[in-house]
Amino acid sequence: MTTTLDTTTTPTGxxxxxxRGSVVGRVRDAFRRNTTLxxxxxxxxxxxxxxxxxxxxxxxxxxxxxxxxLLRDAALIGVAATGMTLVIIAGEIDVSxxxxxxxxxxxxxxxxxxxxxxxxxxILITLVVGAGWGALAGLLRARFLVPxxxxxxxxxxxxxxxxxxxxxxxxxxxxxDEPIMPFLAGSVLGIPTPAVVMIVAFxxxxxxxxxxxxxxSVFAVGGNAxxxxxxxxxxxxxxxxxxxxxxxxxxxSGVLLAARLGSGNAGAAxxxxxxxxxxxxxxxxAMSGGRGSLIGTFLGVIFITLIGNGLVLLGVDSFLQSVxxxxxxxxxxxxxxTLSRKRGSxxxx
Amino acid sequence: xxxSTDPVPPPSLDPELERDAPIxxxxxxxxxxxxxxxxDDVDFSVRAGEVRALLGxxxxxxxxxxxxxxxxxxxxxxxxxxxxxxxGSGGVAAAAAAGVATCYQELSLxxxxxxxxxxALGRWPRGRFGIDGRAMVERARATxxxxxxxxxxxxxxxxxxxxxxxxxxxxxxxxxxxxLLILDEPTSALAAAEVxxxxxTVKRLAAQGVAVLYVSHRMDEIRQIADTATVMRNGKIVxxxxxxxxxxxxxxxxxxxxxxxxxxxxxxxxxxGEVLLSVTDLDVGPKLRGVxxxxxxxxxxxxxxxxxSGRTELLQAIAxxxxxxxxxxxxxxxxxxxxxxxxxxxxxxxxxPEDRKxxxxxxxxxxxxxxxxxxxxxVTRGGALSSGAIGTATRALAERLSIKAHDLSRPISTLxxxxxxxxxxxxxxxxxxxxxxxxxxxxxxxxxAKAQIYEIMRAVADTGKLVVFVSSxxxxxxxxxxxxxxxxxxxLREEFRAPDISLPVLLxxxxxxx
Numbered sequence: 029m030t031t032t033l034d035t036t037t038t039p040t041g042x043x044x045x046x047x048r049g050s051v052v053g054r055v056r057d058a059f060r061r062n063t064t065l066x067x068x069x070x071x072x073x074x075x076x077x078x079x080x081x082x083x084x085x086x087x088x089x090x091x092x093x094x095x096x097x098l099l100r101d102a103a104l105i106g107v108a109a110t111g112m113t114l115v116i117i118a119g120e121i122d123v124s125x126x127x128x129x130x131x132x133x134x135x136x137x138x139x140x141x142x143x144x145x146x147x148x149x150x151i152l153i154t155l156v157v158g159a160g161w162g163a164l165a166g167l168l169r170a171r172f173l174v175p176x177x178x179x180x181x182x183x184x185x186x187x188x189x190x191x192x193x194x195x196x197x198x199x200x201x202x203x204x205d206e207p208i209m210p211f212l213a214g215s216v217l218g219i220p221t222p223a224v225v226m227i228v229a230f231x232x233x234x235x236x237x238x239x240x241x242x243x244x245s246v247f248a249v250g251g252n253a254x255x256x257x258x259x260x261x262x263x264x265x266x267x268x269x270x271x272x273x274x275x276x277x278x279x280x281s282g283v284l285l286a287a288r289l290g291s292g293n294a295g296a297a298x299x300x301x302x303x304x305x306x307x308x309x310x311x312x313x314a315m316s317g318g319r320g321s322l323i324g325t326f327l328g329v330i331f332i333t334l335i336g337n338g339l340v341l342l343g344v345d346s347f348l349q350s351v352x353x354x355x356x357x358x359x360x361x362x363x364x365x366t367l368s369r370k371r372g373s374x375x376x377x
Numbered sequence: 378x379x380x381s382t383d384p385v386p387p388p389s390l391d392p393e394l395e396r397d398a399p400i401x402x403x404x405x406x407x408x409x410x411x412x413x414x415x416x417d418d419v420d421f422s423v424r425a426g427e428v429r430a431l432l433g434x435x436x437x438x439x440x441x442x443x444x445x446x447x448x449x450x451x452x453x454x455x456x457x458x459x460x461x462x463x464x465g466s467g468g469v470a471a472a473a474a475a476g477v478a479t480c481y482q483e484l485s486l487x488x489x490x491x492x493x494x495x496x497a498l499g500r501w502p503r504g505r506f507g508i509d510g511r512a513m514v515e516r517a518r519a520t521x522x523x524x525x526x527x528x529x530x531x532x533x534x535x536x537x538x539x540x541x542x543x544x545x546x547x548x549x550x551x552x553x554x555x556x557l558l559i560l561d562e563p564t565s566a567l568a569a570a571e572v573x574x575x576x577x578t579v580k581r582l583a584a585q586g587v588a589v590l591y592v593s594h595r596m597d598e599i600r601q602i603a604d605t606a607t608v609m610r611n612g613k614i615v616x617x618x619x620x621x622x623x624x625x626x627x628x629x630x631x632x633x634x635x636x637x638x639x640x641x642x643x644x645x646x647x648x649x650g651e652v653l654l655s656v657t658d659l660d661v662g663p664k665l666r667g668v669x670x671x672x673x674x675x676x677x678x679x680x681x682x683x684x685x686s687g688r689t690e691l692l693q694a695i696a697x698x699x700x701x702x703x704x705x706x707x708x709x710x711x712x713x714x715x716x717x718x719x720x721x722x723x724x725x726x727x728x729x730p731e732d733r734k735x736x737x738x739x740x741x742x743x744x745x746x747x748x749x750x751x752x753x754x755x756v757t758r759g760g761a762l763s764s765g766a767i768g769t770a771t772r773a774l775a776e777r778l779s780i781k782a783h784d785l786s787r788p789i790s791t792l793x794x795x796x797x798x799x800x801x802x803x804x805x806x807x808x809x810x811x812x813x814x815x816x817x818x819x820x821x822x823x824x825x826a827k828a829q830i831y832e833i834m835r836a837v838a839d840t841g842k843l844v845v846f847v848s849s850x851x852x853x854x855x856x857x858x859x860x861x862x863x864x865x866x867x868x869l870r871e872e873f874r875a876p877d878i879s880l881p882v883l884l885x886x887x888x889x890x891x
Contacts, residue, residue: 252739254736256750260719318739
């Protein structure tokens with residue numbers, strides 16, 4: 029047996045390791061083996077503390093209206109964050125989320141109001157178009173080796189411009205006598221519909237990430253693209269599909285946003301991509317690819333949404349809010365990176 | 378102890394005297410790494426204007442000797458003298474100041490900038506307004522004039538041929554006006570036709586009084602340029618011979634020594650199995666021309682050849698990762714019209730890459746996942762990956778290949794090199810590939826794991842598959858192969874069948890044009 033083998037196959041090895049079998053030992057063991065667990069527990073604690081603090085200090089925080097608003101805010105970030113998690117795990121990035129959501133809200137509104145299409149058809153068209161421009165960015169990355177940051181930055185500009193050009197930057201109202209959009213803006217069993225959509229999206233993508241060949245290929249491509257290719261994984265296809273997914277989810281968020289606002293807005297969702305990316309990274313997904321989890325992202329979304337909501341309720345100056353938010357996000361990521369690095373070095377020792 | 382500030386002996390001493398004094402000398406140097414003695418009490422010296430070949434098998438100590446002479450490492454025993462002055466622990470800077478320049482195998486040029494700028498990197502000539510572009514160009518021109526090489530100093534390095542890039546690398550080494558130039562396999566990346574450019578350059582430098590230490594195993598090249606050859610084995614210098622006075626068989630004998638009996642596996646000529654792989658008149662890029670061979674079910678087929686002989690290119694072409702310039706591939710009798718990677722994969726061709734760390738494993742993923750990723754379909758139940766099926770499949774493979782791991786879901790990076798390699802091989806057993814192409818599967822693994830890998834190859838072949846085994850450690854091939862093909866001078870030159878495969882004949886065939 030080699031020494032490498034010895035240290036790595038002894039589950040509770042290392043200095044200070046509690047005896048195998050004891051509860052403490054098992055918990056410590058689980059933490060050591062699983063970075064994701066460290067992130068998740070850490071985030072959960074942070075969220076609970078934040079929640080309790082706001083409950084007792086922020087006037088109007090613990091009201092039905094605010095809680096429901098929180099969930100709607102979370103959904104706007106969360107739906108897009110599911111796909112973004114996979115994109116970042118694959119070692120890529122998509123910065124086009126904000127404009128994609130805005131333009132989608134315009135498309136669905138225009139399709140219903142100006143083209144007179146039924147809501148379901150309009151929604152379907154919007155989703156297909158969104159997946160289409162996502163796939164285009166993916167193709168640029170996979171086939172023509174344009175870095176995904178640049179490809180989606182270009183898309184960002186094109187989509188924002190298209191939306192404002194086609195609407196003169198004016199809201200496009202939805203038709204009033206129509207049942208589906210109000211349903212999307214409403215609630216199911218007391219839970220806002222967008223939040224239900226978000227939860228479904230997280231469940232679906234957690235399943236995809238863990239239990240499907242596509243999901244595992246995403247991890248492989250992000251962990252070592254050259255090795256994945258040599259192992260027979262179709263790297264290009266994985267990349268194109270990934271960006272098609274983020275495009276589709278952006279469009280879905282756009283539809284939900286249009287329903288909530290009652291109109292399509294080319295200027296909406298400004299800077300949304302930053303919240304989405306921050307949520308994913310706070311959730312423990314590595315920007316370098318190969319590592320991450322949907323549950324982490326979910327908690328990241330809740331964390332970010334709570335901070336945004338709390339700062340408003342605490343009456344922090346709106347310009348200062350950005351500063352505080354920025355600092356908190358960077359600190360959260362820093363903590364996360366430090367925790368996982370500590371774990372990594374234990375493994376190598 | 379010498380410091381990097383020590384004065385360099387002026388180059389303009391009495392020329393006669395200088396010719397006799399060694400430019401670089403190692404006195405009784407030893408270098409011990411944890412668990413290995415890489416160099417054992419070695420005496421070595423080289424004089425001005427001399428071209429010295431350095432020969433020896435992998436692990437003989439060539440690289441260690443080079444690293445000591447160029448100051449990358451400090452010997453654990455003995456001392457290195459440059460121009461008669463001890464180098465001590467002065468490091469690379471002191472060695473460079475004393476006139477040692479080294480070109481390593483991997484080119485270290487910046488591809489996106491011009492030749493002139495590459496020569497000036499880090500020592501840009503300063504003018505009144507920042508970098509003096511004209512002086513930079515002039516200096517580069519003068520360098521290539523000295524080398525007698527026709528290279529456009531305004532050209533971007535990325536646009537040059539590999540041989541030209543190698544000359545630029547040598548040109549850069551000359552910027553410090555070295556008295557000893559160490560070239561580590563400078564022609565290994567070059568196609569046969571380009572080699573002369575480098576050899577001419579070396580001859581010209583030697584004529585100007587620069588000592589050249591030339592690491593290579595291509596006897597034809599060595600005979601063209603070197604006066605003497607130092608042969609190393611097991612961390613010692615066996616002998617320094619005059620090239621003119623020794624035939625190649627003698628040099629090979631010195632390299633091998635008394636062959637210790639190594640444990641191999643039972644090999645035998647295979648003539649009856651189905652022809653699984655058939656390669657006809659294959660051309661691959663500039664490296665390989667007219668390669669034809671067949672491989673049969675049940676066979677372990679070795680491919681021998683020096684560094685740069687096109688071994689890896691051949692395997693990559695067969696696996697569909699490198700376009701064929703000409704020729705055809707047939708798997709189990711049917712010709713593959715457009716061999717792409719996914720096509721070859723579906724036909725049952727699997728390749729393990731030579732760079733295990735960089736291109737073989739996905740370090741953060743589990744051992745099990747690294748195995749099943751070649752074919753997720755086999756462990757999918759009802760549209761989803763089944764952890765039960767993954768566990769069953771990978772446990773069976775781990776047992777079959779004796780992968781030592783208590784928990785297969787642990788990251789593969791927690792395994793030793795040998796066990797990682799076995800997992801990468803297991804990947805293709807999982808995909809049930811019929812043709813396994815193993816590029817350097819034993820690189821960087823311990824002796825026990827090596828023997829296990831030979832056994833695995835044998836056992837896999839015995840289940841009716843073809844195993845193609847590439848190794849730069851030629852001495853491995855007789856231990857494991859039923860048949861060995863030798864690549865040399867851009868093509869397949871010779872073939873040996875068990876039991877007539879031995880190290881001397883393989884080395885001879887790899888090193889010398891017949």
